[in-house]
Amino acid sequence: MTTALITGANSGIGYETTKALAALGWKVGMVCRNVDRGTAAAEAIRKETGNDQIHVFIADLSLESDVLKVSSEIKKWTEVLDVLVNNAGGYFTEKSLTAEGLEYTMALNHLGYFRLTLALLPNLAENGRIVSVASAAHRMGKIKIDELENPSTYKAFPRYGDSKLANIFFTQELAQRLKEAQLKITANCLHPGFVQTNFGVQTKPSFESRVFGFLNKHLAISQLDGAQTSIYLASDPDGSKYSGLYFDKKKPSKTKKNTEDEKTQKELWTWSLAKSPGVKGLGGIHPIFLD
């Protein structure tokens, strides 16, 4: 049986992705941060799809301690994972630091993907797929290694763009290392479109968030439409032909200039590893991913 894990699975794009994969009869794990929201979403998906092989895991993915805890629970649930969809993320008006001392947007949107992927790599099946939800907002992002942990100035949308650019650099570097390790696992990322979800809803009201809310209400596509590229990369036979690419509307697409800068890809990887000592210390990860 095909097994998939989706993060941020109780809402928006993650919910629709989970539902579509459950409808294929797959065994599906949902990583959510809130027990009630996670349980209610799983129940709705069970009812709609008739699939009862759905399990909810609870974790705050901005924290390495939670990623370590949830990855060990996931390994007990399944020894082999066919598809990992890194989707949990958000945009936050106010700067905050996690209990582990890292700026929250980067800790959740980038390190959440990086840490969970590395922790689960030993369990990824041959021909497995890693799908990461990035964004066209990467175009306003910049990777300045000194500013990743705790930026000296904080502007919500540019910071969100930085974290989504990090998703792209991460995917490219991961795909390269998977190839070097001769692992038959693909890694791709995507822009889902401008999608009407809870994205940005829980942040403190601001001018930016009001403009965003207005545009979201009037211009955004449905959650189901927004999940299509994630579903395609997770389940379509064509989706496994590619690795290291950025997709939009189910097609490989161009990222902003200089996103294939190998030096920055490696520096980001080195920084991410340094901020993930617990994950780095886990057994079973191929050495190619650990330097």
Ligand SMILES: NC(=O)c1ccc[n+]([C@@H]2O[C@H](COP(=O)([O-])OP(=O)(O)OC[C@H]3O[C@@H](n4cnc5c(N)ncnc54)[C@H](OP(=O)(O)O)[C@@H]3O)[C@@H](O)[C@H]2O)c1
């Ligand atoms: N919507 C868009 O237009 C758009 C465009 C480009 C890219 N994206 C990307 O799409 C992805 C999904 O977002 P969405 O639009 O579907 O928004 P959403 O409806 O807010 O879904 C985000 C999901 O992430 C979960 N989450 C948030 N913080 C978390 C944490 N600390 N630990 C674990 N899970 C956490 C949320 O859980 P709760 O329900 O408990 O908050 C929710 O399940 C994000 O990576 C986002 O950057 C969205």
